[in-house]
Amino acid sequence: MDAVTPRHQPVRLRHEIRRRLLTVTAIERVTAQMLRLHFTSPELADFHSPSHDDHIKLFFPGEGDKPEMRDYTPRRFDPAGQTLAIDFALHEAGPATSWAEAAGVGDTLQIGGPRGSTVVPDDFDWYLLIGDETALPAIGRRVEELRAGVPVATFVVGEAQHFDTRAVWTPHWIAREPGSDELESLRKALAGFTLPAGDGFIWIAAEATVARSLRGYIMDERGHPREWTKAAGYWKRGEADAHEKIED
Numbered sequence: 195m196d197a198v199t200p201r202h203q204p205v206r207l208r209h210e211i212r213r214r215l216l217t218v219t220a221i222e223r224v225t226a227q228m229l230r231l232h233f234t235s236p237e238l239a240d241f242h243s244p245s246h247d248d249h250i251k252l253f254f255p256g257e258g259d260k261p262e263m264r265d266y267t268p269r270r271f272d273p274a275g276q277t278l279a280i281d282f283a284l285h286e287a288g289p290a291t292s293w294a295e296a297a298g299v300g301d302t303l304q305i306g307g308p309r310g311s312t313v314v315p316d317d318f319d320w321y322l323l324i325g326d327e328t329a330l331p332a333i334g335r336r337v338e339e340l341r342a343g344v345p346v347a348t349f350v351v352g353e354a355q356h357f358d359t360r361a362v363w364t365p366h367w368i369a370r371e372p373g374s375d376e377l378e379s380l381r382k383a384l385a386g387f388t389l390p391a392g393d394g395f396i397w398i399a400a401e402a403t404v405a406r407s408l409r410g411y412i413m414d415e416r417g418h419p420r421e422w423t424k425a426a427g428y429w430k431r432g433e434a435d436a437h438e439k440i441e442d
Contacts, residue, residue, distance in 0.1 A: 202395075204315070209242050209311070216233035225355060228355070233277065233279070235276060238277070242308075247312075248307075249309075250265070250306065252280070283327040316344070321394065322387075324397070325428070326399075330350060330355065333350060336397070338358060348363070354367040389416060395424075398423075402429070402430045
């Protein structure tokens with residue numbers, strides 16, 4: 195008899211690490227501050243990205259022979275068509291933003307990874323996704339990939355986007371105001387949200403200190419189980435190319 199996988203059990207996968215050269219096929223302005231680039235390559239034939247929050251390395255021209263590297267989420271992947279979409283948040287100047295804004299159809303970009311995936315099963319009763327602009331590609335992908343009818347709420351600091359989904363999606367968009375405190379804005383918005391009954395999974399990604407604080411708030415003040423709460427620092431204030439998995 196085949197072994198039965200326990201309900202809600204994440205599956206961790208490892209992937210072969212290799213670089214792939216992609217070609218830009220289309221450029222789409224999602225919002226004023228979000229640019230989506232569509233790529234294709236025959237080297238995507240054996241590319242795997244089973245989790246909504248996978249990360250791949252993007253390689254940009256740097257000084258000398260050393261490239262600049264940045265982590266990005268595969269926003270949408272079509273294995274049959276061998277196409278990959280990547281969203282670029284145009285929030286600050288840097289090698290990734292500069293390259294994306296100047297990119298044209300036919301330009302090439304090298305990527306690496308993902309190194310591994312943690313696949314959270316779509317068998318929870320509800321989902322709550324929290325983040326800022328850097329988390330939007332992962333949030334959008336998760337909302338679009340969830341099963342039909344499952345409730346999912348999102349709280350995002352940033353410009354509103356539209357997602358095509360079969361899930362029952364309730365979005366909460368928090369405008370970024372000059373001088374506003376992102377953590378305070380998210381906590382204030384979440385304070386008015388009642389966690390639904392049943393088993394729920396909560397996913398958080400933002401600046402590292404914000405994500406860490408929100409994880410503590412969700413577990414300690416809202417009483418959500420630790421094993422059903424995942425948080426990551428998608429960037430660190432004052433540091434380039436920083437990503438932090440937040441655990442105890």
